[in-house]
Amino acid sequence: MPPRAVAGPEIERLIQLLGKLPGLGPRSARRAALALVKRRESLMEPLSAALTRAVETVRVCSECGNVDSRDPCTICTDATRDASLIIVVEDVSDLWALERAGAVSARYHVLGGTLSALDGIGPSDLNIESLIRRASDPAVKEVIIAVNATVDGQTTAHYLTEQLAACHVAVSRLAHGVPVGGELDYLDEGTLTAAIRQRRPF
Structure with missing residues (x-):
């Protein structure tokens, strides 16, 4: 009932x-x-x-895919940001999270999701063509792929790396591993493995 x-x-x-x-x-x-x-x-x-x-x-920025009350958005028109660096994220919420952290002052590019064979999401369904166009600008020196550490996220990262090879820019990814304040005993095996493989000198 x-x-x-x-x-x-x-x-x-x-x-x-x-x-x-x-x-x-x-x-x-x-x-x-x-x-x-x-x-x-x-x-x-x-x-x-x-x-x-x-x-x-509110509208979607035609340049990066952010949401704002202006187009291009506030971030894209901010002359103080490093125009040589583009951070690629899956969604606007990821962009906002990185902005809250305040770790870097760069430009962004919102993909609108990740590649997913199960969900039928291919390259044409994401904001990839405009990323390649933006990365081909001589002013751009590096693209940071900041997608989630999921299977679809990693598939998307590999695809983007291949597509960006012709743009002659440095391509980097976010480090994965032990979070700040994390205790090893509480971490899963995948996180520990990533932390070991991405170790760096003290």
Whole structure:
């Protein structure tokens, strides 16, 4: 027997939409909806206005694939960034994570996913052609492939390395291994193997 609706159709619709967000299951969506309804003036109305504004203004950068309210995006038009270095990521969330770390001030390129034979995702489904075009610019000296350490991520990294060979740029990848603060006893075998193979002098 399907669960009965506990509120009107408008609130049920709000719960359904919230439940489609990453990290929000049915219970979390109900709690979020209830919090919004209880704080209508201080939370729901400003959120509604922000969402409307985002729909009107947010776009995908035609240069790198980032999302911003301008095209080209803020990162691509930042003259203080190192234009000789492009960091390739799978998704915008990865770009944001690297920016939060603040480890490097470079340009980015968002692929929009990874190659996956099982999911039917090939090179033409990703933002690869524009990466090759950008990497062919004489001003670009290095491309860092910063994809996830998954099977599909590694397949994508190998494919990109082959494609970038004709661009005459240095191609590097993120190091994999023991995380800062990590204890060996808690790490999986794949991480330990990568750490040993990528060891470096003290």
